[in-house]
Amino acid sequence: MPLTGLDLSAIWLTLELASLTTALLLLIGTPISWWLARTRSRLKGPVGAVVALPLVLPPTVIGFYLLVTMGPNGPIGHFTQSLGLGVLPFTFAGLVVGSVFYSMPFVVQPLQNAFEAIGDRPLEVAATLRASPWDRFFTVVLPLARPGFVTAAILGFAHTVGEFGVVLMIGGNIPDKTRTVSVQIFDHVEAMEYAQAHWLAGGMVVFSFFVLLALYSSRRFKPALG
Amino acid sequence: MRLPLSRLLAALGAGFIACAAHAAEVQIAVAANFTAPIKEIAAEFEKDTGHKVVASFGPTGGFYTQIKNGAPFEVFFAADDTTPEKLEKEGDTVAGSRWTYAVGKLVLWSATPGYVDDKGEVLKKNEFKHLSIGNPKTAPYGLAGIQAMEKLGLAEAIKPKLVEGSNITQAYQFVATGNAELGFVALSQVYKDGKITGGSAWIVPANLYEPIKQDAVILSKGKDNPAAKALADYLKGPKAIAVIKAYGYDL
Structure with missing residues (x-):
């Protein structure tokens, strides 16, 4: 077996992190995307821009600010300490919080596009049939936006798996808690353990290829909208 | 012209x-x-x-x-x-x-004044949550920190509290931002013109680790x-x- 126990635990931890992050992002991202898609508020621009920030900011910026704000002297750190939760850096929960922020645009943007593509018409028709707002959302919007949800989930998951800079900066490289595959690969390369680095890095390439293959294949099944 | x-x-x-x-x-x-x-x-x-x-x-x-x-x-x-x-x-x-x-000289450093005593007793008391260290596999100061803790017989007790920076700069950063109460860093990072620049520190005796x-x-x-x-x-x-x-x- 070319992979050590530490490698395997890093893989497992990464999958756990990505799954939890994706689930949370779908929960948080859906209302945000819906609001962004439907609102005429002046806040649409600023909120959209904040959500998209991680697309353009280097992970070092995000990691640095997360480290400072979540630390014992930062505002988030004060908040979590007042709740008796301690501080988030060096914990799995901290990585989840960081990843949710970092992968947010990859979930929100596909959802927002899907919601916008539905348009007003199907919702108005449903309303004339006396469907309540919740009814409309669950029986009209969700089925029509399904491809958007698939894309959002795949991208959110894959992007979290591929996260490196943020994890490196707030994780502290603790086995089973914050040592993800990307950090483990970095360690192997730094320690000149190229053989082990190859196994993990090659695995990432194959994994990412199949994830994207699934994504691009699923596009073919996208129903015509509008 | x-x-x-x-x-x-x-x-x-x-x-x-x-x-x-x-x-x-x-x-x-x-x-x-x-x-x-x-x-x-x-x-x-x-x-x-x-x-x-x-x-x-x-x-x-x-x-x-x-x-x-x-x-x-x-x-x-x-x-x-x-x-x-x-x-x-x-x-x-x-x-x-x-x-x-x-x-290089190894130092146990905290950003908080008075936190690290000048004999390193703080290690034995072990009342901190996180001790930051450079990755011992790749960072010589990280390895020196592990050697020092082993010589003091404290390595096992402290191990669950270790957080690793990918290098000594990151190990320093974890301490400087207060996320780790203390950490093993290079003296050069916290020392200028004959004195510690801030916080509190214990210059680890050279016999506790292999020369860097x-x-x-x-x-x-x-x-x-x-x-x-x-x-x-x-x-x-x-x-x-x-x-x-x-x-x-x-x-």
Whole structure:
């Protein structure tokens, strides 16, 4: 077996992190995307821009600010300490919080596009049939936006798996808690353990290829909208 | 009018050629812990010789990989003595150019004044949540920290509280931001002109860890560059050594 126990635990931890992050992002991202898609508020621009920030900011910026704000002297750190939760850096929960922020645009943007593509018409028709707002959302919007949800989930998951800079900066490289595959690969390369680095890095390439293959294949099944 | 102008141009041209022959540029790779001193030394060196130094800072293992894969570095200041030796054996250096430019000192440091006592009792009390350390697999100061804790018989007790930076700079950052109460860092990171610059610290006795010999070497890419040789010589001179010692290194 070319992979050590530490490698395997890093893989497992990464999958756990990505799954939890994706689930949370779908929960948080859906209302945000819906609001962004439907609102005429002046806040649409600023909120959209904040959500998209991680697309353009280097992970070092995000990691640095997360480290400072979540630390014992930062505002988030004060908040979590007042709740008796301690501080988030060096914990799995901290990585989840960081990843949710970092992968947010990859979930929100596909959802927002899907919601916008539905348009007003199907919702108005449903309303004339006396469907309540919740009814409309669950029986009209969700089925029509399904491809958007698939894309959002795949991208959110894959992007979290591929996260490196943020994890490196707030994780502290603790086995089973914050040592993800990307950090483990970095360690192997730094320690000149190229053989082990190859196994993990090659695995990432194959994994990412199949994830994207699934994504691009699923596009073919996208129903015509509008 | 034409003649003087062309003469002027010729003179200017000759001047440039002369300058180019004297002043060269040298690209160097520097271990993260030596960032501050080399900046100071390089500034002096540039003033004294007219050569120009272009420095990259980073982890020693990372530089090794880059050098093996064609990085344009001409002089390499490592955080250990094994990496330059390895490069030398593999034929990537100018033979006989390797020397020890500094011997690092390990310090247990906290950003909070009064947190670390001057005997390191805080380690035995073990009342902290996180102790930051450079990755012992790749960072020599990280390894030295582990050795010190082992010598004190505290390694097992503290292990669950360790958080690792990928290098000594990151280990320092975890402590400086207060996320780890204390950590093992390089004395050079928290020391200037004979005293600790802030927080509280315990300079770990040298008998608790293997000496952190930091070696430098001229790489094959720098073998024909006079500035590379000049910089190596400069680092061995009294001016540079004074700076190196002021940052808390031995020599």
